[in-house]
Amino acid sequence: MTRKQVHLAAHFPGVNNTTVWTDPRSGSQIDFASFVQLARTAERGKLDFFFLAEGLRLRELKGRIHDLDVVGRPEALTVLSALAAVTDRLGLAGTVNATFNEPYELARRLSTLDHLSEGRAAWNVVTTSDAFTGENFRRGGFLDRAYRYKRATEFLRLARELWDSWRPDAIAVDPETGTFVRPGAIGAVEHSGEHFTVQGQFTLPRSPQGRPVIIQAGDSDEGREFAAANADVIFTPHGSLEDGKRFYADVKRRLAKYGRGPHQLKIMPGVTFALGDTEEDAAENAAHIRRQQVGPQTAIAFLEQVWGRDMSAYDPEGPLPDIEPDLSEGVSQGRVPIKDRAGVAAKWRALAEEKGLSIRELVIEVTGRQTFIGTPESVARLIDEHVQADAADGFILVPHLTPGGLDEFVDRVVPLLQERGAFRADYTGATLRDHLELA
Numbered sequence: 315m316t317r318k319q320v321h322l323a324a325h326f327p328g329v330n331n332t333t334v335w336t337d338p339r340s341g342s343q344i345d346f347a348s349f350v351q352l353a354r355t356a357e358r359g360k361l362d363f364f365f366l367a368e369g370l371r372l373r374e375l376k377g378r379i380h381d382l383d384v385v386g387r388p389e390a391l392t393v394l395s396a397l398a399a400v401t402d403r404l405g406l407a408g409t410v411n412a413t414f415n416e417p418y419e420l421a422r423r424l425s426t427l428d429h430l431s432e433g434r435a436a437w438n439v440v441t442t443s444d445a446f447t448g449e450n451f452r453r454g455g456f457l458d459r460a461y462r463y464k465r466a467t468e469f470l471r472l473a474r475e476l477w478d479s480w481r482p483d484a485i486a487v488d489p490e491t492g493t494f495v496r497p498g499a500i501g502a503v504e505h506s507g508e509h510f511t512v513q514g515q516f517t518l519p520r521s522p523q524g525r526p527v528i529i530q531a532g533d534s535d536e537g538r539e540f541a542a543a544n545a546d547v548i549f550t551p552h553g554s555l556e557d558g559k560r561f562y563a564d565v566k567r568r569l570a571k572y573g574r575g576p577h578q579l580k581i582m583p584g585v586t587f588a589l590g591d592t593e594e595d596a597a598e599n600a601a602h603i604r605r606q607q608v609g610p611q612t613a614i615a616f617l618e619q620v621w622g623r624d625m626s627a628y629d630p631e632g633p634l635p636d637i638e639p640d641l642s643e644g645v646s647q648g649r650v651p652i653k654d655r656a657g658v659a660a661k662w663r664a665l666a667e668e669k670g671l672s673i674r675e676l677v678i679e680v681t682g683r684q685t686f687i688g689t690p691e692s693v694a695r696l697i698d699e700h701v702q703a704d705a706a707d708g709f710i711l712v713p714h715l716t717p718g719g720l721d722e723f724v725d726r727v728v729p730l731l732q733e734r735g736a737f738r739a740d741y742t743g744a745t746l747r748d749h750l751e752l753a
């Protein structure tokens with residue numbers, strides 16, 4: 315029996331506190347050269363795809379732009395279209411919102427990417443509905459949260475009708491008869507639904523994959539159901555062994571209801587990693603990265619999101635002050651709000667007292683260490699074990715440095731996964747669907 319294969323993707327370090335922009339090795343997050351370097355590294359490592367996230371509004375902290383993290387992220391499909399020209403096999407996945415776009419327009423852009431890249435396009439369908447982001451758009455925060463996946467479902471159904479509307483053999487190019495498109499080969503799309511009304515014909519022939527690969531990245535029950543019904547890949551935060559197994563079983567169980575088999579949906583948690591020549595080196599490297607990720611101001615900013623107060627007067631290297639959280643309103647906007655701030659604050663206080671942690675040490679502790687820490691051998695083994703144990707079908711690697719953060723992984727971990735027979739030695743197909751073993 316052939317070994318279950320690991321799927322790997324590369325996340326371009328983005329707007330989050332994983333990305334260490336203060337490191338001297340860190341480069342631009344917007345120069346095209348950075349995207350090219352990381353994408354080419356991913357392709358050298360034979361990864362399935364390159365992934366870009368999306369942020370449609372700059373995050374704010376205490377009413378000011380939150381610039382402790384990298385700020386300023388270019389538009390994904392434009393970047394991916396440019397990358398299509400400098401890569402050959404790598405899948406190109408872009409996050410684009412189903413709330414703030416129109417199906418006809420986005421279906422065109424995604425189909426174009428699939429044509430330009432010869433079958434390597436993927437769409438990560440996100441559904442952010444918050445009014446804060448909505449202020450940047452024509453109709454403002456018009457979508458009630460309860461409708462986010464209803465709109466996304468109708469959006470995707472309509473996009474599929476558009477993508478499928480040209481017959482595969484539509485283009486005839488027959489100078490003798492003067493026929494460019496076969497008569498009747500372009501179907502009419504007539505859609506009238508709760509969110510969209512479209513009547514017309516799609517402007518593009520069927521693309522090499524027919525439709526882009528669909529990725530989903532939301533964690534609610536509705537999000538999981540949407541993924542089970544529609545997605546080819548789930549990007550999830552559930553990256554640990556036990557948590558991963560639970561999530562995997564939960565989502566794969568939902569597929570039968572939609573007449574789908576377990577292999578038709580790949581589960582790929584986003585994970586971080588820290589490598590070293592020995593286990594001790596790796597642990598030291600991991601701790602160093604965590605201290606870079608949680609600098610003094612970042613530690614205070616994290617605290618403020620839970621306490622809901624201005625905490626800037628406190629020393630981040632000192633103890634947690636004896637002050638209760640203000641639960642009246644949050645201080646940050648554009649981030650997923652923290653649930654049960656009173657409970658979180660009590661838990662953090664107990665932990666800080668028990669372990670004698672400073673504010674910064676506490677934030678380092680509670681914001682989680684890297685998913686995989688170890689020598690290249692142990693990280694390759696762990697990745698393979700997670701996949702064989704059905705905790706995942708693979709991983710979206712989130713490096714902490716732009717643009718060189720994937721080099722060591724590709725040079726040292728990928729060859730060991732290949733030796734284990736768990737990862738391809740070369741691409742065997744041309745399209746992203748081929749890489750993902752999807753029909």
Ligand SMILES: Cc1cc2nc3c(=O)[nH]c(=O)nc-3n(C[C@H](O)[C@H](O)[C@H](O)COP(=O)(O)O)c2cc1C
Pocket residue numbers: 366367368369370409411439440441442462531532533534535536537538549550551584
């Ligand atoms: C791993 C992960 C990555 C995400 N990346 C993005 C992103 O780049 N841009 C975005 O607008 N939302 C992102 N989201 C959130 C989505 O907008 C999601 O559709 C939204 O949170 C609603 O989903 P839910 O209620 O099912 O969690 C991400 C979510 C997860 C779990």
